[in-house]
Amino acid sequence: MSYVIVVLIVAGFMGFYLLKMKQELDSIRRSAIDFISINEEMKKTLLVGMYQRYKKSDDPEKENPLDFERFVAKIMSDVNQSEAFVTSGSGDFGVDIEERRGDGLYLGQIKCYADYNPVSFDPIAIIHSQMIKQNAKGGYVITTSTFTPNAKAYAEGLNIRIIEGRELIDLWVRSLEHKNASSKFIFNPSIA
Numbered sequence: 001m002s003y004v005i006v007v008l009i010v011a012g013f014m015g016f017y018l019l020k021m022k023q024e025l026d027s028i029r030r031s032a033i034d035f036i037s038i039n040e041e042m043k044k045t046l047l048v049g050m051y052q053r054y055k056k057s058d059d060p061e062k063e064n065p066l067d068f069e070r071f072v073a074k075i076m077s078d079v080n081q082s083e084a085f086v087t088s089g090s091g092d093f094g095v096d097i098e099e100r101r102g103d104g105l106y107l108g109q110i111k112c113y114a115d116y117n118p119v120s121f122d123p124i125a126i127i128h129s130q131m132i133k134q135n136a137k138g139g140y141v142i143t144t145s146t147f148t149p150n151a152k153a154y155a156e157g158l159n160i161r162i163i164e165g166r167e168l169i170d171l172w173v174r175s176l177e178h179k180n181a182s183s184k185f186i187f188n189p190s191i192a
């Protein structure tokens with residue numbers, strides 16, 4: 001009889017303990033969902049701010065289209081631990097960034113578009129053409145917006161990475177984490 005009572009008491013404690021653990025796990029799960037939700041809202045806010053900062057301006061005196069390209073080149077240089085530089089802006093045949101990595105040359109095109117204006121396949125075609133002409137290892141097209149389904153389909157199998165706004169924010173955060181690491185971003189004042 002006393003054995004049965006001990007088993008019932010232990011089972012009661014175990015049940016109480018498991019209930020507490022379940023409540024804690026539910027609380028952690030809710031916190032994680034809240035964090036992810038806040039994180040997504042922060043990304044949206046950062047993306048809108050990035051677009052507003054670098055978008056084309058009606059006032060040409062305030063606009064420097066190479067600023068966004070330099071910003072993205074710095075991110076890519078930090079994240080890929082490479083040397084990246086911005087091309088001249090005219091006569092570059094659609095290549096905004098040339099990035100030299102350990103395994104070869106990568107070409108990039110950058111589009112600062114509003115979130116309601118997705119990027120078509122045209123920039124991908126241009127980068128692909130330049131990859132072939134320059135014997136580049138790969139390429140990328142980066143936007144503050146998104147890509148059309150046709151653009152995504154077109155990029156498949158071409159060794160061209162398409163990076164939409166949310167992923168650009170993720171890369172930016174990663175580059176900030178590398179802030180103390182030495183960057184090989186090359187600023188060429190002759191094209192500024």
